[in-house]
Amino acid sequence: xxxxxxxxxxxxxxxxxxxxxxxxxxxxxxxxxxxxxxxxxxxxxxxxxxxxxxxxxxxxxxxxxxxxxxxxxxxxxxxxxxxxxxxxxxxxxxxxxxxxxxxxxxxxxxxxxxxxxxxxxxxxxxxxxxxxxxxxxxxxxxxxxxxxxxxxxxxxxxxxxxxxxxxxxxxxxxxxxxxxxxxxxxxxxxxxxxxxxxxxxxxxxxxxxxxxxxxxxxxxxxxxxxxxxxxxxxxxxxxxxxxxxxxxxxxxxxxxxxx
Amino acid sequence: xxxxxxxxxxxxxxxxxxxxxxxxxxxxxxxxxxxxxxxxxxxxxxxxxxxxxxxxxxxxxxxxxxxxxxxxxxxxxxxxxxxxxxxxxxxxxxxxxxxxxxxxxxxxxxxxxxxxxxxxxxxxxxxxxxxxxxxxxxxxxxxxxxxxxxxxxxxxxxxxxxxxxxxxxxxxxxxxxxxxxxxxxxxxxxxxxxxxxxxxxxxxxxxxxxxxxxxxxxxxxxxxxxxxxxxxxxxxxxxxxxxxxxxxxxx
Numbered sequence: 001x002x003x004x005x006x007x008x009x010x011x012x013x014x015x016x017x018x019x020x021x022x023x024x025x026x027x028x029x030x031x032x033x034x035x036x037x038x039x040x041x042x043x044x045x046x047x048x049x050x051x052x053x054x055x056x057x058x059x060x061x062x063x064x065x066x067x068x069x070x071x072x073x074x075x076x077x078x079x080x081x082x083x084x085x086x087x088x089x090x091x092x093x094x095x096x097x098x099x100x101x102x103x104x105x106x107x108x109x110x111x112x113x114x115x116x117x118x119x120x121x122x123x124x125x126x127x128x129x130x131x132x133x134x135x136x137x138x139x140x141x142x143x144x145x146x147x148x149x150x151x152x153x154x155x156x157x158x159x160x161x162x163x164x165x166x167x168x169x170x171x172x173x174x175x176x177x178x179x180x181x182x183x184x185x186x187x188x189x190x191x192x193x194x195x196x197x198x199x200x201x202x203x204x205x206x207x208x209x210x211x212x213x214x215x216x217x218x219x220x221x222x223x224x225x226x227x228x229x230x231x232x233x234x235x236x237x238x239x240x241x242x243x244x245x246x247x248x249x250x251x252x253x254x255x256x257x258x259x
Numbered sequence: 260x261x262x263x264x265x266x267x268x269x270x271x272x273x274x275x276x277x278x279x280x281x282x283x284x285x286x287x288x289x290x291x292x293x294x295x296x297x298x299x300x301x302x303x304x305x306x307x308x309x310x311x312x313x314x315x316x317x318x319x320x321x322x323x324x325x326x327x328x329x330x331x332x333x334x335x336x337x338x339x340x341x342x343x344x345x346x347x348x349x350x351x352x353x354x355x356x357x358x359x360x361x362x363x364x365x366x367x368x369x370x371x372x373x374x375x376x377x378x379x380x381x382x383x384x385x386x387x388x389x390x391x392x393x394x395x396x397x398x399x400x401x402x403x404x405x406x407x408x409x410x411x412x413x414x415x416x417x418x419x420x421x422x423x424x425x426x427x428x429x430x431x432x433x434x435x436x437x438x439x440x441x442x443x444x445x446x447x448x449x450x451x452x453x454x455x456x457x458x459x460x461x462x463x464x465x466x467x468x469x470x471x472x473x474x475x476x477x478x479x480x481x482x483x484x485x486x487x488x489x490x491x492x493x494x495x496x497x498x499x500x501x502x503x504x505x506x507x508x509x510x
Binding site: 153154156175 | 346411
């Protein structure tokens with residue numbers, strides 16, 4: 001029943017996507033735009049197939065950078081947000097700085113990181129960590145703050161220590177928020193890795209992109225964009241799977257709301 | 260400890276004020292072991308404050324709280340309470356929710372779960388242990404919260420309008436069940452409500468909490484022995500009590 005519903009709810013999006021691809025096909029095949037400027041979907045698919053081994057190899061590198069950076073971002077956000085939640089003074093001292101750092105454009109940081117760390121994987125992973133850290137930290141802080149105060153009082157009345165209140169109440173209450181932040185961060189992670197690769201490196205989808213750009217290979221440009229989308233979706237799907245495993249109760253709460 | 264002469268729960272001259280405004284003044288209460296006393300509270304009479312003082316979440320300005328003769332003023336973890344909102348944690352399965360007070364006190368998770376499960380049948384919760392609270396009906400959730408309160412108690416419980424969020428039929432059902440249950444558990448209970456019928460039906464004594472600052476302005480013993488039949492609530496005797504309480508509540 002639920003599965004059926006989720007399929008029907010995705011139909012409009014699938015339809016819209018089909019229409020867009022058909023329009024693209026019409027515009028490029030019909031000769032409205034010259035094919036060296038806008039390759040047709042067929043050409044893109046051919047490029048995708050022809051370059052598949054290279055694309056996949058580079059995608060692997062980018063995915064590794066994104067996943068590593070994301071993992072470090074998550075660990076850092078967990079540690080800092082939890083410490084900030086525990087120590088009010090730390091929160092007051094760091095929260096404004098946290099917000100300000102987010103106004104620094106990622107693209108502005110990337111060249112600096114390359115200068116400091118060279119052309120290897122380090123500057124890419126660092127950039128991904130920097131971009132993914134904030135959404136997770138903020139959603140965790142919000143999650144901790146959203147804890148039901150009456151429930152916290154109830155636990156205190158049972159004689160619970162601060163640590164017990166954190167383990168039994170605050171942390172699980174923050175989990176849903178955490179995963180929402182993680183989802184956003186997962187999509188940032190891939191983009192962050194690609195941007196970082198543009199600015200110097202030896203492998204990865206960003207490097208591949210700069211290479212095919214110089215060759216004016218539009219079909220390959222489109223192919224690599226599709227791969228980036230696929231990698232981002234893969235990472236986001238992974239987050240969704242993790243969320244279902246970690247928060248099994250959410251499934252029932254949604255059913256209740258639908259009733 | 261629980262010898263006949265020492266009250267199970269005693270509040271002595273409790274007063275509390277916030278930023279110069281006195282919320283409750285000189286409240287004294289004494290509950291014998293196994294007694295069920297209803298505190299009939301008019302909203303704004305300091306019910307919540309009294310509650311926080313008794314459960315040890317807050318310190319009174321003056322006065323003491325004694326549990327079986329032992330001073331527990333301002334010490335949480337002694338008296339177990341339950342609110343109108345069941346406050347079952349949405350992320351824990353029913354059995355783990357109910358077992359929580361035992362886990363907080365240091366029991367192992369499995370051992371606490373087993374102890375909790377041994378009461379599931381008596382509380383009408385069979386088969387719910389591995390469900391999440393969102394999967395239960397309102398009446399079931401209140402019963403689970405009651406079981407948690409009971410497991411966390413050391414013989415005395417505070418119930419703050421535990422059934423007021425339930426619809427009339429569910430409430431009747433749970434009253435019937437509760438009266439049978441109370442007798443078996445022989446819990447000492449302070450029951451806060453604004454439902455006069457509920458107060459007369461369930462309690463040994465009714466105390467009226469009113470005024471600003473809140474004080475206990477009247478006290479009334481309900482004679483018929485517990486557990487009472489639901490038909491008691493339709494009797495002349497019941498109506499007489501109700502008339503008396505209503506006149507006490509008149510300003």
